[in-house]
Amino acid sequence: MEKEVLPLCRREGIGIINYSPLAQGLLTGKYKPGQSLPEGSRASDPKQNMFLTNGELDQRQLLKVQRLLPIAEQEGLSLSQLALTWCLRNPEISSVIIGASKPAQVQENVSASGKQLSWATIQHIEEVLEMEISDRLTVGV
Numbered sequence: 001m002e003k004e005v006l007p008l009c010r011r012e013g014i015g016i017i018n019y020s021p022l023a024q025g026l027l028t029g030k031y032k033p034g035q036s037l038p039e040g041s042r043a044s045d046p047k048q049n050m051f052l053t054n055g056e057l058d059q060r061q062l063l064k065v066q067r068l069l070p071i072a073e074q075e076g077l078s079l080s081q082l083a084l085t086w087c088l089r090n091p092e093i094s095s096v097i098i099g100a101s102k103p104a105q106v107q108e109n110v111s112a113s114g115k116q117l118s119w120a121t122i123q124h125i126e127e128v129l130e131m132e133i134s135d136r137l138t139v140g141v
Helices: 005-012 023-028 059-075 079-088 103-110 119-130
Strands: 016-019 093-097
Touching (some): 005 016, 023 079, 059 079, 059 119, 079 119
Parallel strands (some): 016 093
């Protein structure tokens, strides 16, 4: 999307509303590599778990999320706020649609509005996202 769709939107003056920017909770950090799904979470509900494969979250994706935690902490943000700030950094993104299930989640997510990420932080995040992670479960972040 960032290589093809965003340049088109920029050129044509089109705004994008990002749906599920937290990947149904994946980018909140509540799902941990090698651990059971939290009871009552979206991923534990077969009716809501779009991101499950054969009944399990992708462990490689969970490892990447864990590698984002120190970046969020360094920026003074929660992982959710980092993910939302990451999305909103693009001027073509007009808004993000969050699916909060608790008022505290809404309050936390709204705090991402107006936050800025440095170029170095953006590059660091991109490195984590592009990182190849083996199927072997290693949490050494």
